[in-house]
Amino acid sequence: MGDVEEIALPTGAGPLSIALGPDLALWYTQAGSGKIGRATRAGAVSEFVLPTTGVGLQQIAAGFDGNLWFTELAANKIGRITRQGVVTEFPLPNRGASPIGIAAGLDGNVWFTELIGNRIGRITPSGEITEFPLPTAAAQPRGIAQGFDGNLWFVEQSANKVGSISFEGVIREFPLPTEQSFPSAIVAGLDGNLWFTQQDANQIGRITPAGVVTEFPLPTAESEPSAIALGPDGNLWFTQLGGNRLGRITHDGTITEFTLPTPDSRPSGLVIAPPGNWCLDGHVWFTERGNHKLGKIRTIAVP
Template identity: 25%
Template structure:
């Protein structure tokens, strides 16, 4: 077996690049492995926590205290400080996930509510790796990526054995998301600027692979999705400079490879490229919706986007602002908190599901009803936000759990909490406590003018709801929402007293013509329910 060589600098670069160690205050927290010039104290515990100095354990190991709301239930992983990351379910509903800090695969049985962690004898002592991608194969095997050691792993759930395949590393590679597609495994090489296709029937170190280089040099190649016509859609971008949405004709590419007998072909022969909007800077997640539209998550904003392949039109959507409990703002430096949508998927009902990294949310958007439901995850790690009031003691119920991955299984959404050592599940069948009724779901306004819009917030719960706050959000500064009612910052919503709300949608004179989404709704401490209004600026 090839010697494990850990690319520590690559891991640090990728983690910073993805926004993984940035909080909304702009504070950047050191990644373990960077030598601060001291000899930090390490208390040996015989657990994975020993991979971190004592002073970093609260930050990276978390509390391991599982919490619950009416919509979310968490489960604490028995082993301390595993840093769970990629997650998937099998055909029986079992939940499988990778452990960054142990190199193990773990299983959670929802029926018995028990965990099983499978020792990996091939893993180097003290090794750590961000394992971003995982998928379950029909033969009962799990395939997943490993960025620190440039590897693709196979774990057999039948005989509980591991097999490591060397990923085709050419320079600064980072195998990230992974999908089993028939007889192929597709992986995006985030920093290697390519898509890689592997044959899962192969084993051993010398494997055959195909690579499709991305159109933009010296950029990153992010997540991908496959449409009904076997086209692969993925993004290719430069940090804070934008990029392109790429459509790869996979059928044509595969046929050319078979006919030519070559392993490497110019991607430009089989791709169509669409320029991303200037407001879409970090499109990590991508998914194809039931109607064929492409959905993209932007990790450096509070937005996600749809793209219509027929009209080549992008539409920008906005989330609610993060709750202050997620970013703290004890120092007052957070001027514009953002939610950072990260990965994005769809469910069996055609809804769009995504995680909001710095809002600590799992969110579900229905493209038909134009409804957004944001579920706030109860566990929070204060060392990833501005939660220190200056006393040296972190505030309870402040911070984020770093929800870096999730998987959809029917009506449930399973997710991992990278810095809280928990997994959790959202039950989307639980009735929503709030209903939003719009007077109109669309408006047409010319630049320099405004229109009034009414909507009603009603309680659907069996009790009065306290500490309700309004959501009034738009995607652009030239689309302004002004509240006409005299409402306090938070109010009580009685079961028998719906609240009518009036707002004025104002369009500035320098507004750019087009379609824009305005989000109107209401927020509780554990859930937000909103609806989108389409504002057409003529």
């Protein structure tokens, strides 16, 4: 457990966010080149050029419609790409909304955050967009995830809060104990709680569906925890953007860190990526924005 393998990408790719596609390949945003990338488990890489240039690619997520959906922060659009690489873009109704986080909802729609527009957005598989304003001004919502309680959960980086939104648009907000912690990403854990990264506070946070928050400091200073995902071992895994490590936290708050082999790799996004026999694979895949690579780390021992 803990062995890291890396796949080199074209120079300048700058991979940021990563998701598992319906074809069981890894799909990722290339912040450096403005393309969507696809990699097989064997390391065969494909790139797809977007219709719009200078889009400011951010997050990508698999939708329940069998496509991948992504945010274009600078172009102010939501994008959709099929497994064949056909791209469709949907402009947002409000200029300067700056979509950033994105996640599939159990209602069959895709939900996203508007960093500057201060809204949570919802887009149907056919492209119909609805927006919900946040109660807190200039909250800057960032990461978003589907919770096991039926709501979507998101973090507000400037307001220093965690929020939830129902499928009907009912919003709740919960302040965090540590000031200016810069919550960045969020994911549902198998314990029924939501887990999130606090980049500036160098902590991992946990919030119950009722809003009770617990914070866990990281062992290494200035690690800048960024993305977070549920691992095949049942624990939460996260990237350390400044620490050049991956981290693992158990439900009771025990943290383990794994140093990456390439210096200054700036690990950014990560995802479970099981093949058909996924329980015997046990890998988490991640992006290395600093050295234009994808990496994978074994998280459970193979019998």
